[in-house]
Amino acid sequence: MGRGVCKYCGSTWKTEKDHVIARSKGGRKTVSACAACNQSKGDKPPMVWLRWLKKNDSYRWNRIVQYNYGRKNPIAKKVQKVRDE
Ligand SMILES: [Zn+2]
Numbered sequence: 598m599g600r601g602v603c604k605y606c607g608s609t610w611k612t613e614k615d616h617v618i619a620r621s622k623g624g625r626k627t628v629s630a631c632a633a634c635n636q637s638k639g640d641k642p643p644m645v646w647l648r649w650l651k652k653n654d655s656y657r658w659n660r661i662v663q664y665n666y667g668r669k670n671p672i673a674k675k676v677q678k679v680r681d682e
Pocket of ligand 1: 632
């Protein structure tokens with residue numbers, strides 16, 4: 598079932614709602630995320646996940662960097678920060 602575009606990588610494949618901060622940790626805000634990002638992110642906070650990707654999953658990391666290039670939403674700003682670290 599499609600719920601739009603993945604907020605992390607831009608994919609439209611099997612998008613579903615992701616809690617930006619895990620629900621178990623009190624997070625309430627949700628964004629659309631594709632199944633691959635959702636599974637990869639799990640319960641990790643966004644910055645922890647992005648740093649993990651940068652080190653461990655260059656395919657997904659590069660997709661996310663490209664998709665967020667020049668964007669100004671909170672997730673894109675986190676991506677740009679980790680990219681520049
Ligand atoms: Zn994605």
